[in-house]
Amino acid sequence: MMGGTSGLGDLDELYEAIILDHYRSPRNSAPVDDPDVDLEVNNPFCGDEFHIQLKVSDGSVSQVGINGRGCAISQASASLLAELVEGKSYAEVKAAVDSVRRLLKGEEVTEEEQDLLGDIEALGGVRKFPVRIKCALLSWVGLDDALTDHLKK
Amino acid sequence: MNGSENLIHTFDVEDVRADFPILNRKINGMNLVYLDNAATTQKPRHVIDALTRYYEETNANVHRGVHTLSVEATDAYELAREKVGGFINAPRPETVIWTRNTSESLNLVAATWAEEHVAKGDNIVITAMEHHSNIVPWQQLAMKKQAELRYIPAGKDGLLEMSNISKIIDSSTKIVSATHVSNVLGTVNPVDELTRRAHEVGAVMLVDAAQSVPHMPVDVQAMDVDFLCFSAHKMLGPTGIGVLYGKYDLLNDMSPFMFGGDMILEVTYEDAKWNDLPYKFEAGTPNIADAIATGAAVDYLNNLGMENVWRHEQELTAYALEQMSSLAGLKIIGPKDPTLRGGVISFMHDSIHPHDLGTGLDQLGIAIRTGHHCAMPLVRSYDVVAAARASFYIYNTKREIDELVNGISETAGYFAS
Numbered sequence: 001m002m003g004g005t006s007g008l009g010d011l012d013e014l015y016e017a018i019i020l021d022h023y024r025s026p027r028n029s030a031p032v033d034d035p036d037v038d039l040e041v042n043n044p045f046c047g048d049e050f051h052i053q054l055k056v057s058d059g060s061v062s063q064v065g066i067n068g069r070g071c072a073i074s075q076a077s078a079s080l081l082a083e084l085v086e087g088k089s090y091a092e093v094k095a096a097v098d099s100v101r102r103l104l105k106g107e108e109v110t111e112e113e114q115d116l117l118g119d120i121e122a123l124g125g126v127r128k129f130p131v132r133i134k135c136a137l138l139s140w141v142g143l144d145d146a147l148t149d150h151l152k153k
Numbered sequence: 154m155n156g157s158e159n160l161i162h163t164f165d166v167e168d169v170r171a172d173f174p175i176l177n178r179k180i181n182g183m184n185l186v187y188l189d190n191a192a193t194t195q196k197p198r199h200v201i202d203a204l205t206r207y208y209e210e211t212n213a214n215v216h217r218g219v220h221t222l223s224v225e226a227t228d229a230y231e232l233a234r235e236k237v238g239g240f241i242n243a244p245r246p247e248t249v250i251w252t253r254n255t256s257e258s259l260n261l262v263a264a265t266w267a268e269e270h271v272a273k274g275d276n277i278v279i280t281a282m283e284h285h286s287n288i289v290p291w292q293q294l295a296m297k298k299q300a301e302l303r304y305i306p307a308g309k310d311g312l313l314e315m316s317n318i319s320k321i322i323d324s325s326t327k328i329v330s331a332t333h334v335s336n337v338l339g340t341v342n343p344v345d346e347l348t349r350r351a352h353e354v355g356a357v358m359l360v361d362a363a364q365s366v367p368h369m370p371v372d373v374q375a376m377d378v379d380f381l382c383f384s385a386h387k388m389l390g391p392t393g394i395g396v397l398y399g400k401y402d403l404l405n406d407m408s409p410f411m412f413g414g415d416m417i418l419e420v421t422y423e424d425a426k427w428n429d430l431p432y433k434f435e436a437g438t439p440n441i442a443d444a445i446a447t448g449a450a451v452d453y454l455n456n457l458g459m460e461n462v463w464r465h466e467q468e469l470t471a472y473a474l475e476q477m478s479s480l481a482g483l484k485i486i487g488p489k490d491p492t493l494r495g496g497v498i499s500f501m502h503d504s505i506h507p508h509d510l511g512t513g514l515d516q517l518g519i520a521i522r523t524g525h526h527c528a529m530p531l532v533r534s535y536d537v538v539a540a541a542r543a544s545f546y547i548y549n550t551k552r553e554i555d556e557l558v559n560g561i562s563e564t565a566g567y568f569a570s
């Protein structure tokens with residue numbers, strides 16, 4: 001039917017099994033009762049929208065709820081984020097956001113950071129699909145802003 | 154490739170395709186299937202050559218010198234204006250103003266004519282299916298003037314709800330601005346009816362023809378519109394150049410949009426006198442090369458015949474609607490009847506986000522648009538945040554539509570498994 005040599009096979013680089021799994025069954029998507037941090041993030045370019053809720057106590061994130069609509073990348077990324085930040089201190093969350101930013105931009109991440117990120121490394125596939133980097137970053141940037149705001153209060 | 158298509162044409166699509174160098178490109182190892190023509194079209198060799206030839210043989214500033222090149226450049230620039238004027242049947246070439254694009258043409262009317270004629274308590278009427286370029290300038294103006302911005306609603310069938318237009322367009326309406334063909338729904342709007350109603354109440358009628366002039370015969374005199382806007386890059390021409398057509402008397406009474414060289418007749422240290430049309434609206438050195446190449450684009454389209462272009466797209470659209478409606482999980486928005494629409498089909502898949510679909514299709518060499526299509530309020534009214542869109546032009550074939558349909562099912566399969 002088609003005249004070329006490639007096909008959808010290359011999609012596996014972007015949509016690794018872990019990504020598709022998080023996309024199909026997002027973690028921590030239930031709403032949080034009486035959240036301390038409650039915000040909507042959206043990317044007007046794609047129309048992706050996420051609702052991020054956190055409960056925080058003693059300088060760390062005790063409960064997370066993230067749900068919304070978006071592409072497989074932004075959904076999986078939000079789910080991976082939700083999984084990572086639960087139980088983490090503010091400083092750890094901030095550090096993770098920073099590592100993810102560098103991972104997605106193709107900059108160096110240390111072995112220690114890789115250990116912390118775990119499955120999140122799978123998001124690195126977007127590097128080959130530059131227009132999709134924003135999808136992967138959406139919830140992380142939102143979380144970063146929300147925590148910064150919260151700490152100012 | 155073969156010509157085994159059952160399209161009735163007076164032009165041969167394979168001949169047309171041979172004129173477009175970019176169609177030889179491979180994308181991710183696959184033949185390019187370019188279905189993003191509502192965003193911008195590809196350029197034939199004829200247009201690319203016109204640009205090169207201008208820079209290699211004629212380049213000079215216009216309206217400024219007595220030397221040979223300046224005279225030749227001026228002649229070529231003005232000839233292009235005449236060609237574009239002829240293309241839309243403008244009564245005289247001075248009614249064709251070069252701008253940067255449709256957006257600038259719309260802003261020009263908002264910042265000059267509307268700025269002077271819309272006052273507190275007046276209203277401006279647009280439709281629910283406008284591109285942001287035909288919403289935001291009016292929103293801003295309405296806020297500034299304390300005027301009301303009214304919308305003619307669109308139904309779920311993708312058609313404008315015309316039953317109330319005599320209420321919406323009333324004696325306080327100063328301008329009605331509507332898209333001729335929707336860049337999201339494909340709908341061909343009844344602009345003649347809107348124009349009649351606008352004129353009944355003494356309002357002016359502006360038509361955003363960005364998606365119509367490239368695809369169908371448009372006659373500004375038969376339509377009796379007051380203003381009409383379009384972009385060259387959506388009709389085989391270069392980026393960075395567009396057109397505002399306006400009725401002579403309206404344009405003549407309007408204040409300039411920008412000030413500078415070429416748009417003045419006489420300048421003293423205290424004041425200035427405006428130049429005649431069209432130069433009053435063309436401050437500074439214009440986009441000479443791209444204007445000339447736009448003339449070449451018009452030649453190319455005239456050679457095919459706009460009736461034929463329209464017929465070709467109608468056949469492709471009918472075929473695509475039929476093929477796509479057989480796909481499970483796919484929802485097409487806009488009119489069901491292919492004769493009510495241009496070659497634009499927006500769709501959603503119930504299990505794949507448009508961006509994932511767009512990335513999947515790109516792997517197969519198929520270029521479609523995904524997102525809000527610069528019509529956020531309209532796309533949101535379908536209760537989605539984004540849609541995918543395929544849009545056709547003279548070089549597209551039924552075989553390419555088959556590839557699109559196969560690509561959608563393949564991508565859907567990928568995400569389902």
Ligand SMILES: Cc1ncc(COP(=O)(O)O)c(C=O)c1O
Nearest residue numbers: 254255256284286332336363384
């Ligand atoms: C209906 C309509 N109006 C206006 C525009 C704006 O055109 P441009 O970006 O060339 O100014 C477009 C193009 O995207 C369009 O489709």
